[in-house]
Amino acid sequence: MRILLVEDDRSLAEGLMTLLRQSGYAVDLVHDGASAEAVAAAENFDLVILDLNLPQMDGLSVLRAMRSRRNTAAVMILTARGAPEDRVRGLDLGADDYLIKPFDVGEFEARVRSLLRRQAGLKSATVSFGPLVLDLTTRSFTLDGALLDLPARERGLLELLIRKAGKVVAREVIVQSLTSLEDELSANAIEQYVSRLRKRLAPAGLTLRTARGIGYYLDHLPPGAADAG
Known part of the structure; x- marks a missing residue:
């Protein structure tokens, strides 16, 4: 999931970016409204976290420009x-949530998860595909009831695929969802993530x-079949 963070308080911005990236999100950070408007116009994001008191262009103007497009x-x-x-003005212009500083970090993280669930059209706190279950609250996976310990990129890829279970997810979408503007993700790296996930999923009868x-795309293996990809 990809997030644009727009915050001119650099200390707060760095702390929030670190927090979000540790949770496995791809995060881009800008510190002024003009940059936010330009990046939001050029790139696709699942969530924009937007300060209002910004240099060059205030947050409400950024929001108005986004919704006008x-x-x-x-x-x-x-x-x-x-x-x-x-609050009323922000919500009327198209904001989905409004959090007042100072705020509790746990509440911030919960609101991020809630907005991303809503954005994906998911009402339940879990998504399942056979024995594989994604807990959207903790963004953790279990496989046959056992916790699946995954590096951030592999977890992000599997989350993207289980959300679209049964449908093909294009490589371009994978790259866009898992990387920020400063990152690179080669086709070989994606193949490595896919290969490692196949090994994890095969004993439970699943594959990519x-x-x-x-x-x-995420799929079931036929009974007794080896995973050929």
């Missing part, structure tokens, strides 16, 4: 401006299939 990314306003009229030249 029919940008459907979820938007969480994160600001010290807590007056009712500020390759749609040649397109991408990958």
